Amino acid sequence: MNSPDSTDQTIEIKDLGREFGDFWAVRQVNFSVSRGEIFGLVGPDGAGKTTVMRMAAGVLLPSEGDILVDGYSVISDPETVKKRIGYMSQRFGLYGDLTVLENLRFYGDLYEIPNKTRAAEEEKLLGFSYLTPFKDRKAKDLSGGMKQKLGLACSLIHRPSVLLLDEPTNGVDPVSRRDFWKILHEMIKEGVTVFVSTSYLDEAERCERVGMMQDGKLTMCDNPRELKKTISGSILEIKTDDPGKTLQALKERYGKMTSDIVSGVIRFRLPRTSSLEKIKNEMKNMGLADFSINEARPTLEDVFVNQAMKADVQ
Numbered sequence: 001m002n003s004p005d006s007t008d009q010t011i012e013i014k015d016l017g018r019e020f021g022d023f024w025a026v027r028q029v030n031f032s033v034s035r036g037e038i039f040g041l042v043g044p045d046g047a048g049k050t051t052v053m054r055m056a057a058g059v060l061l062p063s064e065g066d067i068l069v070d071g072y073s074v075i076s077d078p079e080t081v082k083k084r085i086g087y088m089s090q091r092f093g094l095y096g097d098l099t100v101l102e103n104l105r106f107y108g109d110l111y112e113i114p115n116k117t118r119a120a121e122e123e124k125l126l127g128f129s130y131l132t133p134f135k136d137r138k139a140k141d142l143s144g145g146m147k148q149k150l151g152l153a154c155s156l157i158h159r160p161s162v163l164l165l166d167e168p169t170n171g172v173d174p175v176s177r178r179d180f181w182k183i184l185h186e187m188i189k190e191g192v193t194v195f196v197s198t199s200y201l202d203e204a205e206r207c208e209r210v211g212m213m214q215d216g217k218l219t220m221c222d223n224p225r226e227l228k229k230t231i232s233g234s235i236l237e238i239k240t241d242d243p244g245k246t247l248q249a250l251k252e253r254y255g256k257m258t259s260d261i262v263s264g265v266i267r268f269r270l271p272r273t274s275s276l277e278k279i280k281n282e283m284k285n286m287g288l289a290d291f292s293i294n295e296a297r298p299t300l301e302d303v304f305v306n307q308a309m310k311a312d313v314q
Contacts, residue, residue: 010035010162010193011056015065018051025051026216029065033195033209038188040207041197042304047213049197050090053166056195057087069162086155087164092148096140100131100150103139104157111158125153129183145176152183156192163187165196169203181206201301210300212307219307224300231269231298231306236279238266240291249286260305267296269306 011033018026026048033039041049054060056067058078066073072080094103104122113121126132129149134142139150148168155163165184169177181203184194196207204210204224211221220227240246243261250259250268259268270279280293 008035009033009068010037010070011039011195012068013052013056013065014067016052016055016062016067017064018048018055018060019063024063024216026055029213029216029218031211031218031221033193035193036188036191037209038184038194038196038207040204040210041195041213042199042201042204042210042300043213044308045199048216049213050166051216052213053164053195053197054089057085057089057164058082059087059089083158084160085162085164086158086160087166088151088155088168089166090170092151092154094139094147094151094154097138099136099138100126100142101135103150103154107154107157113157121157121159125156128156128186129153130179143173143176145172145179148172148176148180149183152180156187160192162193162195165194167197167199170199177203201299201304204300212304214307220303227300227303228298231302234270234276235296235298235302236266236268236270236276237294237296238268238291239264239293240266240288246283246288246291249283249288253282253286267302269302 009032013029013031016026016029017024029048029052041052043049051060055062055074056069058074058081061075066075068074069081070084072084074081095106098106101122104125105118108118108122126135129152131146131149131153134146139147142150152165152168169180172180177200184196185206188194198204207224209221209223210227212219212227220230238246243264243266247259247261247266250266259266261267270276274282276293276295283291
């Protein structure tokens, strides 16, 4: 018989559900996270991402189903699970009046890290998170990005095999977000499995597989490349001097459609009944003469918006 650790799936989520009163925040969710993988969970606010993450961390008990971490159940063996995970919630508990190093040492005490190995582990994590020059700075005086890196370092002090990150870069500047993800990919090289929820679709592109949630249910789950193949037709990028006016004219002509303005450029889902040339002619007939159109590759944001629109129709 195989031991719990022998499975290739570090996290197994089975028929998971969580009820709050008469409201099901999560229902019938099934997916797994492979050992040494970065798995991303995305969805709008209220989709159930944080509820799933909190159940995986043992903070909430499932109302139905179960979660196995390294083969151990969060219901029947929660203490073993907690020893194997590092959990970083949206509001990670840093202590503002303690320095960076003191925060690390505090979490080392919580996890009962032996003194003979602690100094080396602290030095490694400080370097890993680029915080060595700031080790004597109080946590309350750190930038948002540096606080997140410190939170990550504290959640790694006991060398967990699985890291659970609930929207770790929410509100963090782009440079710090990039640094944070560089750290995550370095952790993967060391054999850590990363399960992260994020509201940033560009971050989801960095994951090996992505699960998309809507209204408490998992709607799609695959690698980003395969998810993008679910977009039928073409995505057009339209550049114009007045993108707001152009977008409004397109909506009046085609009704409800997948379209948005990104960095001053309209991304427009080409209707199945139209061609690129037909769209150009129709735009000219609408009095939109000064524009350029090019076909673009689908992004996870296109997939996400498409799923949201399907849900609205249903």
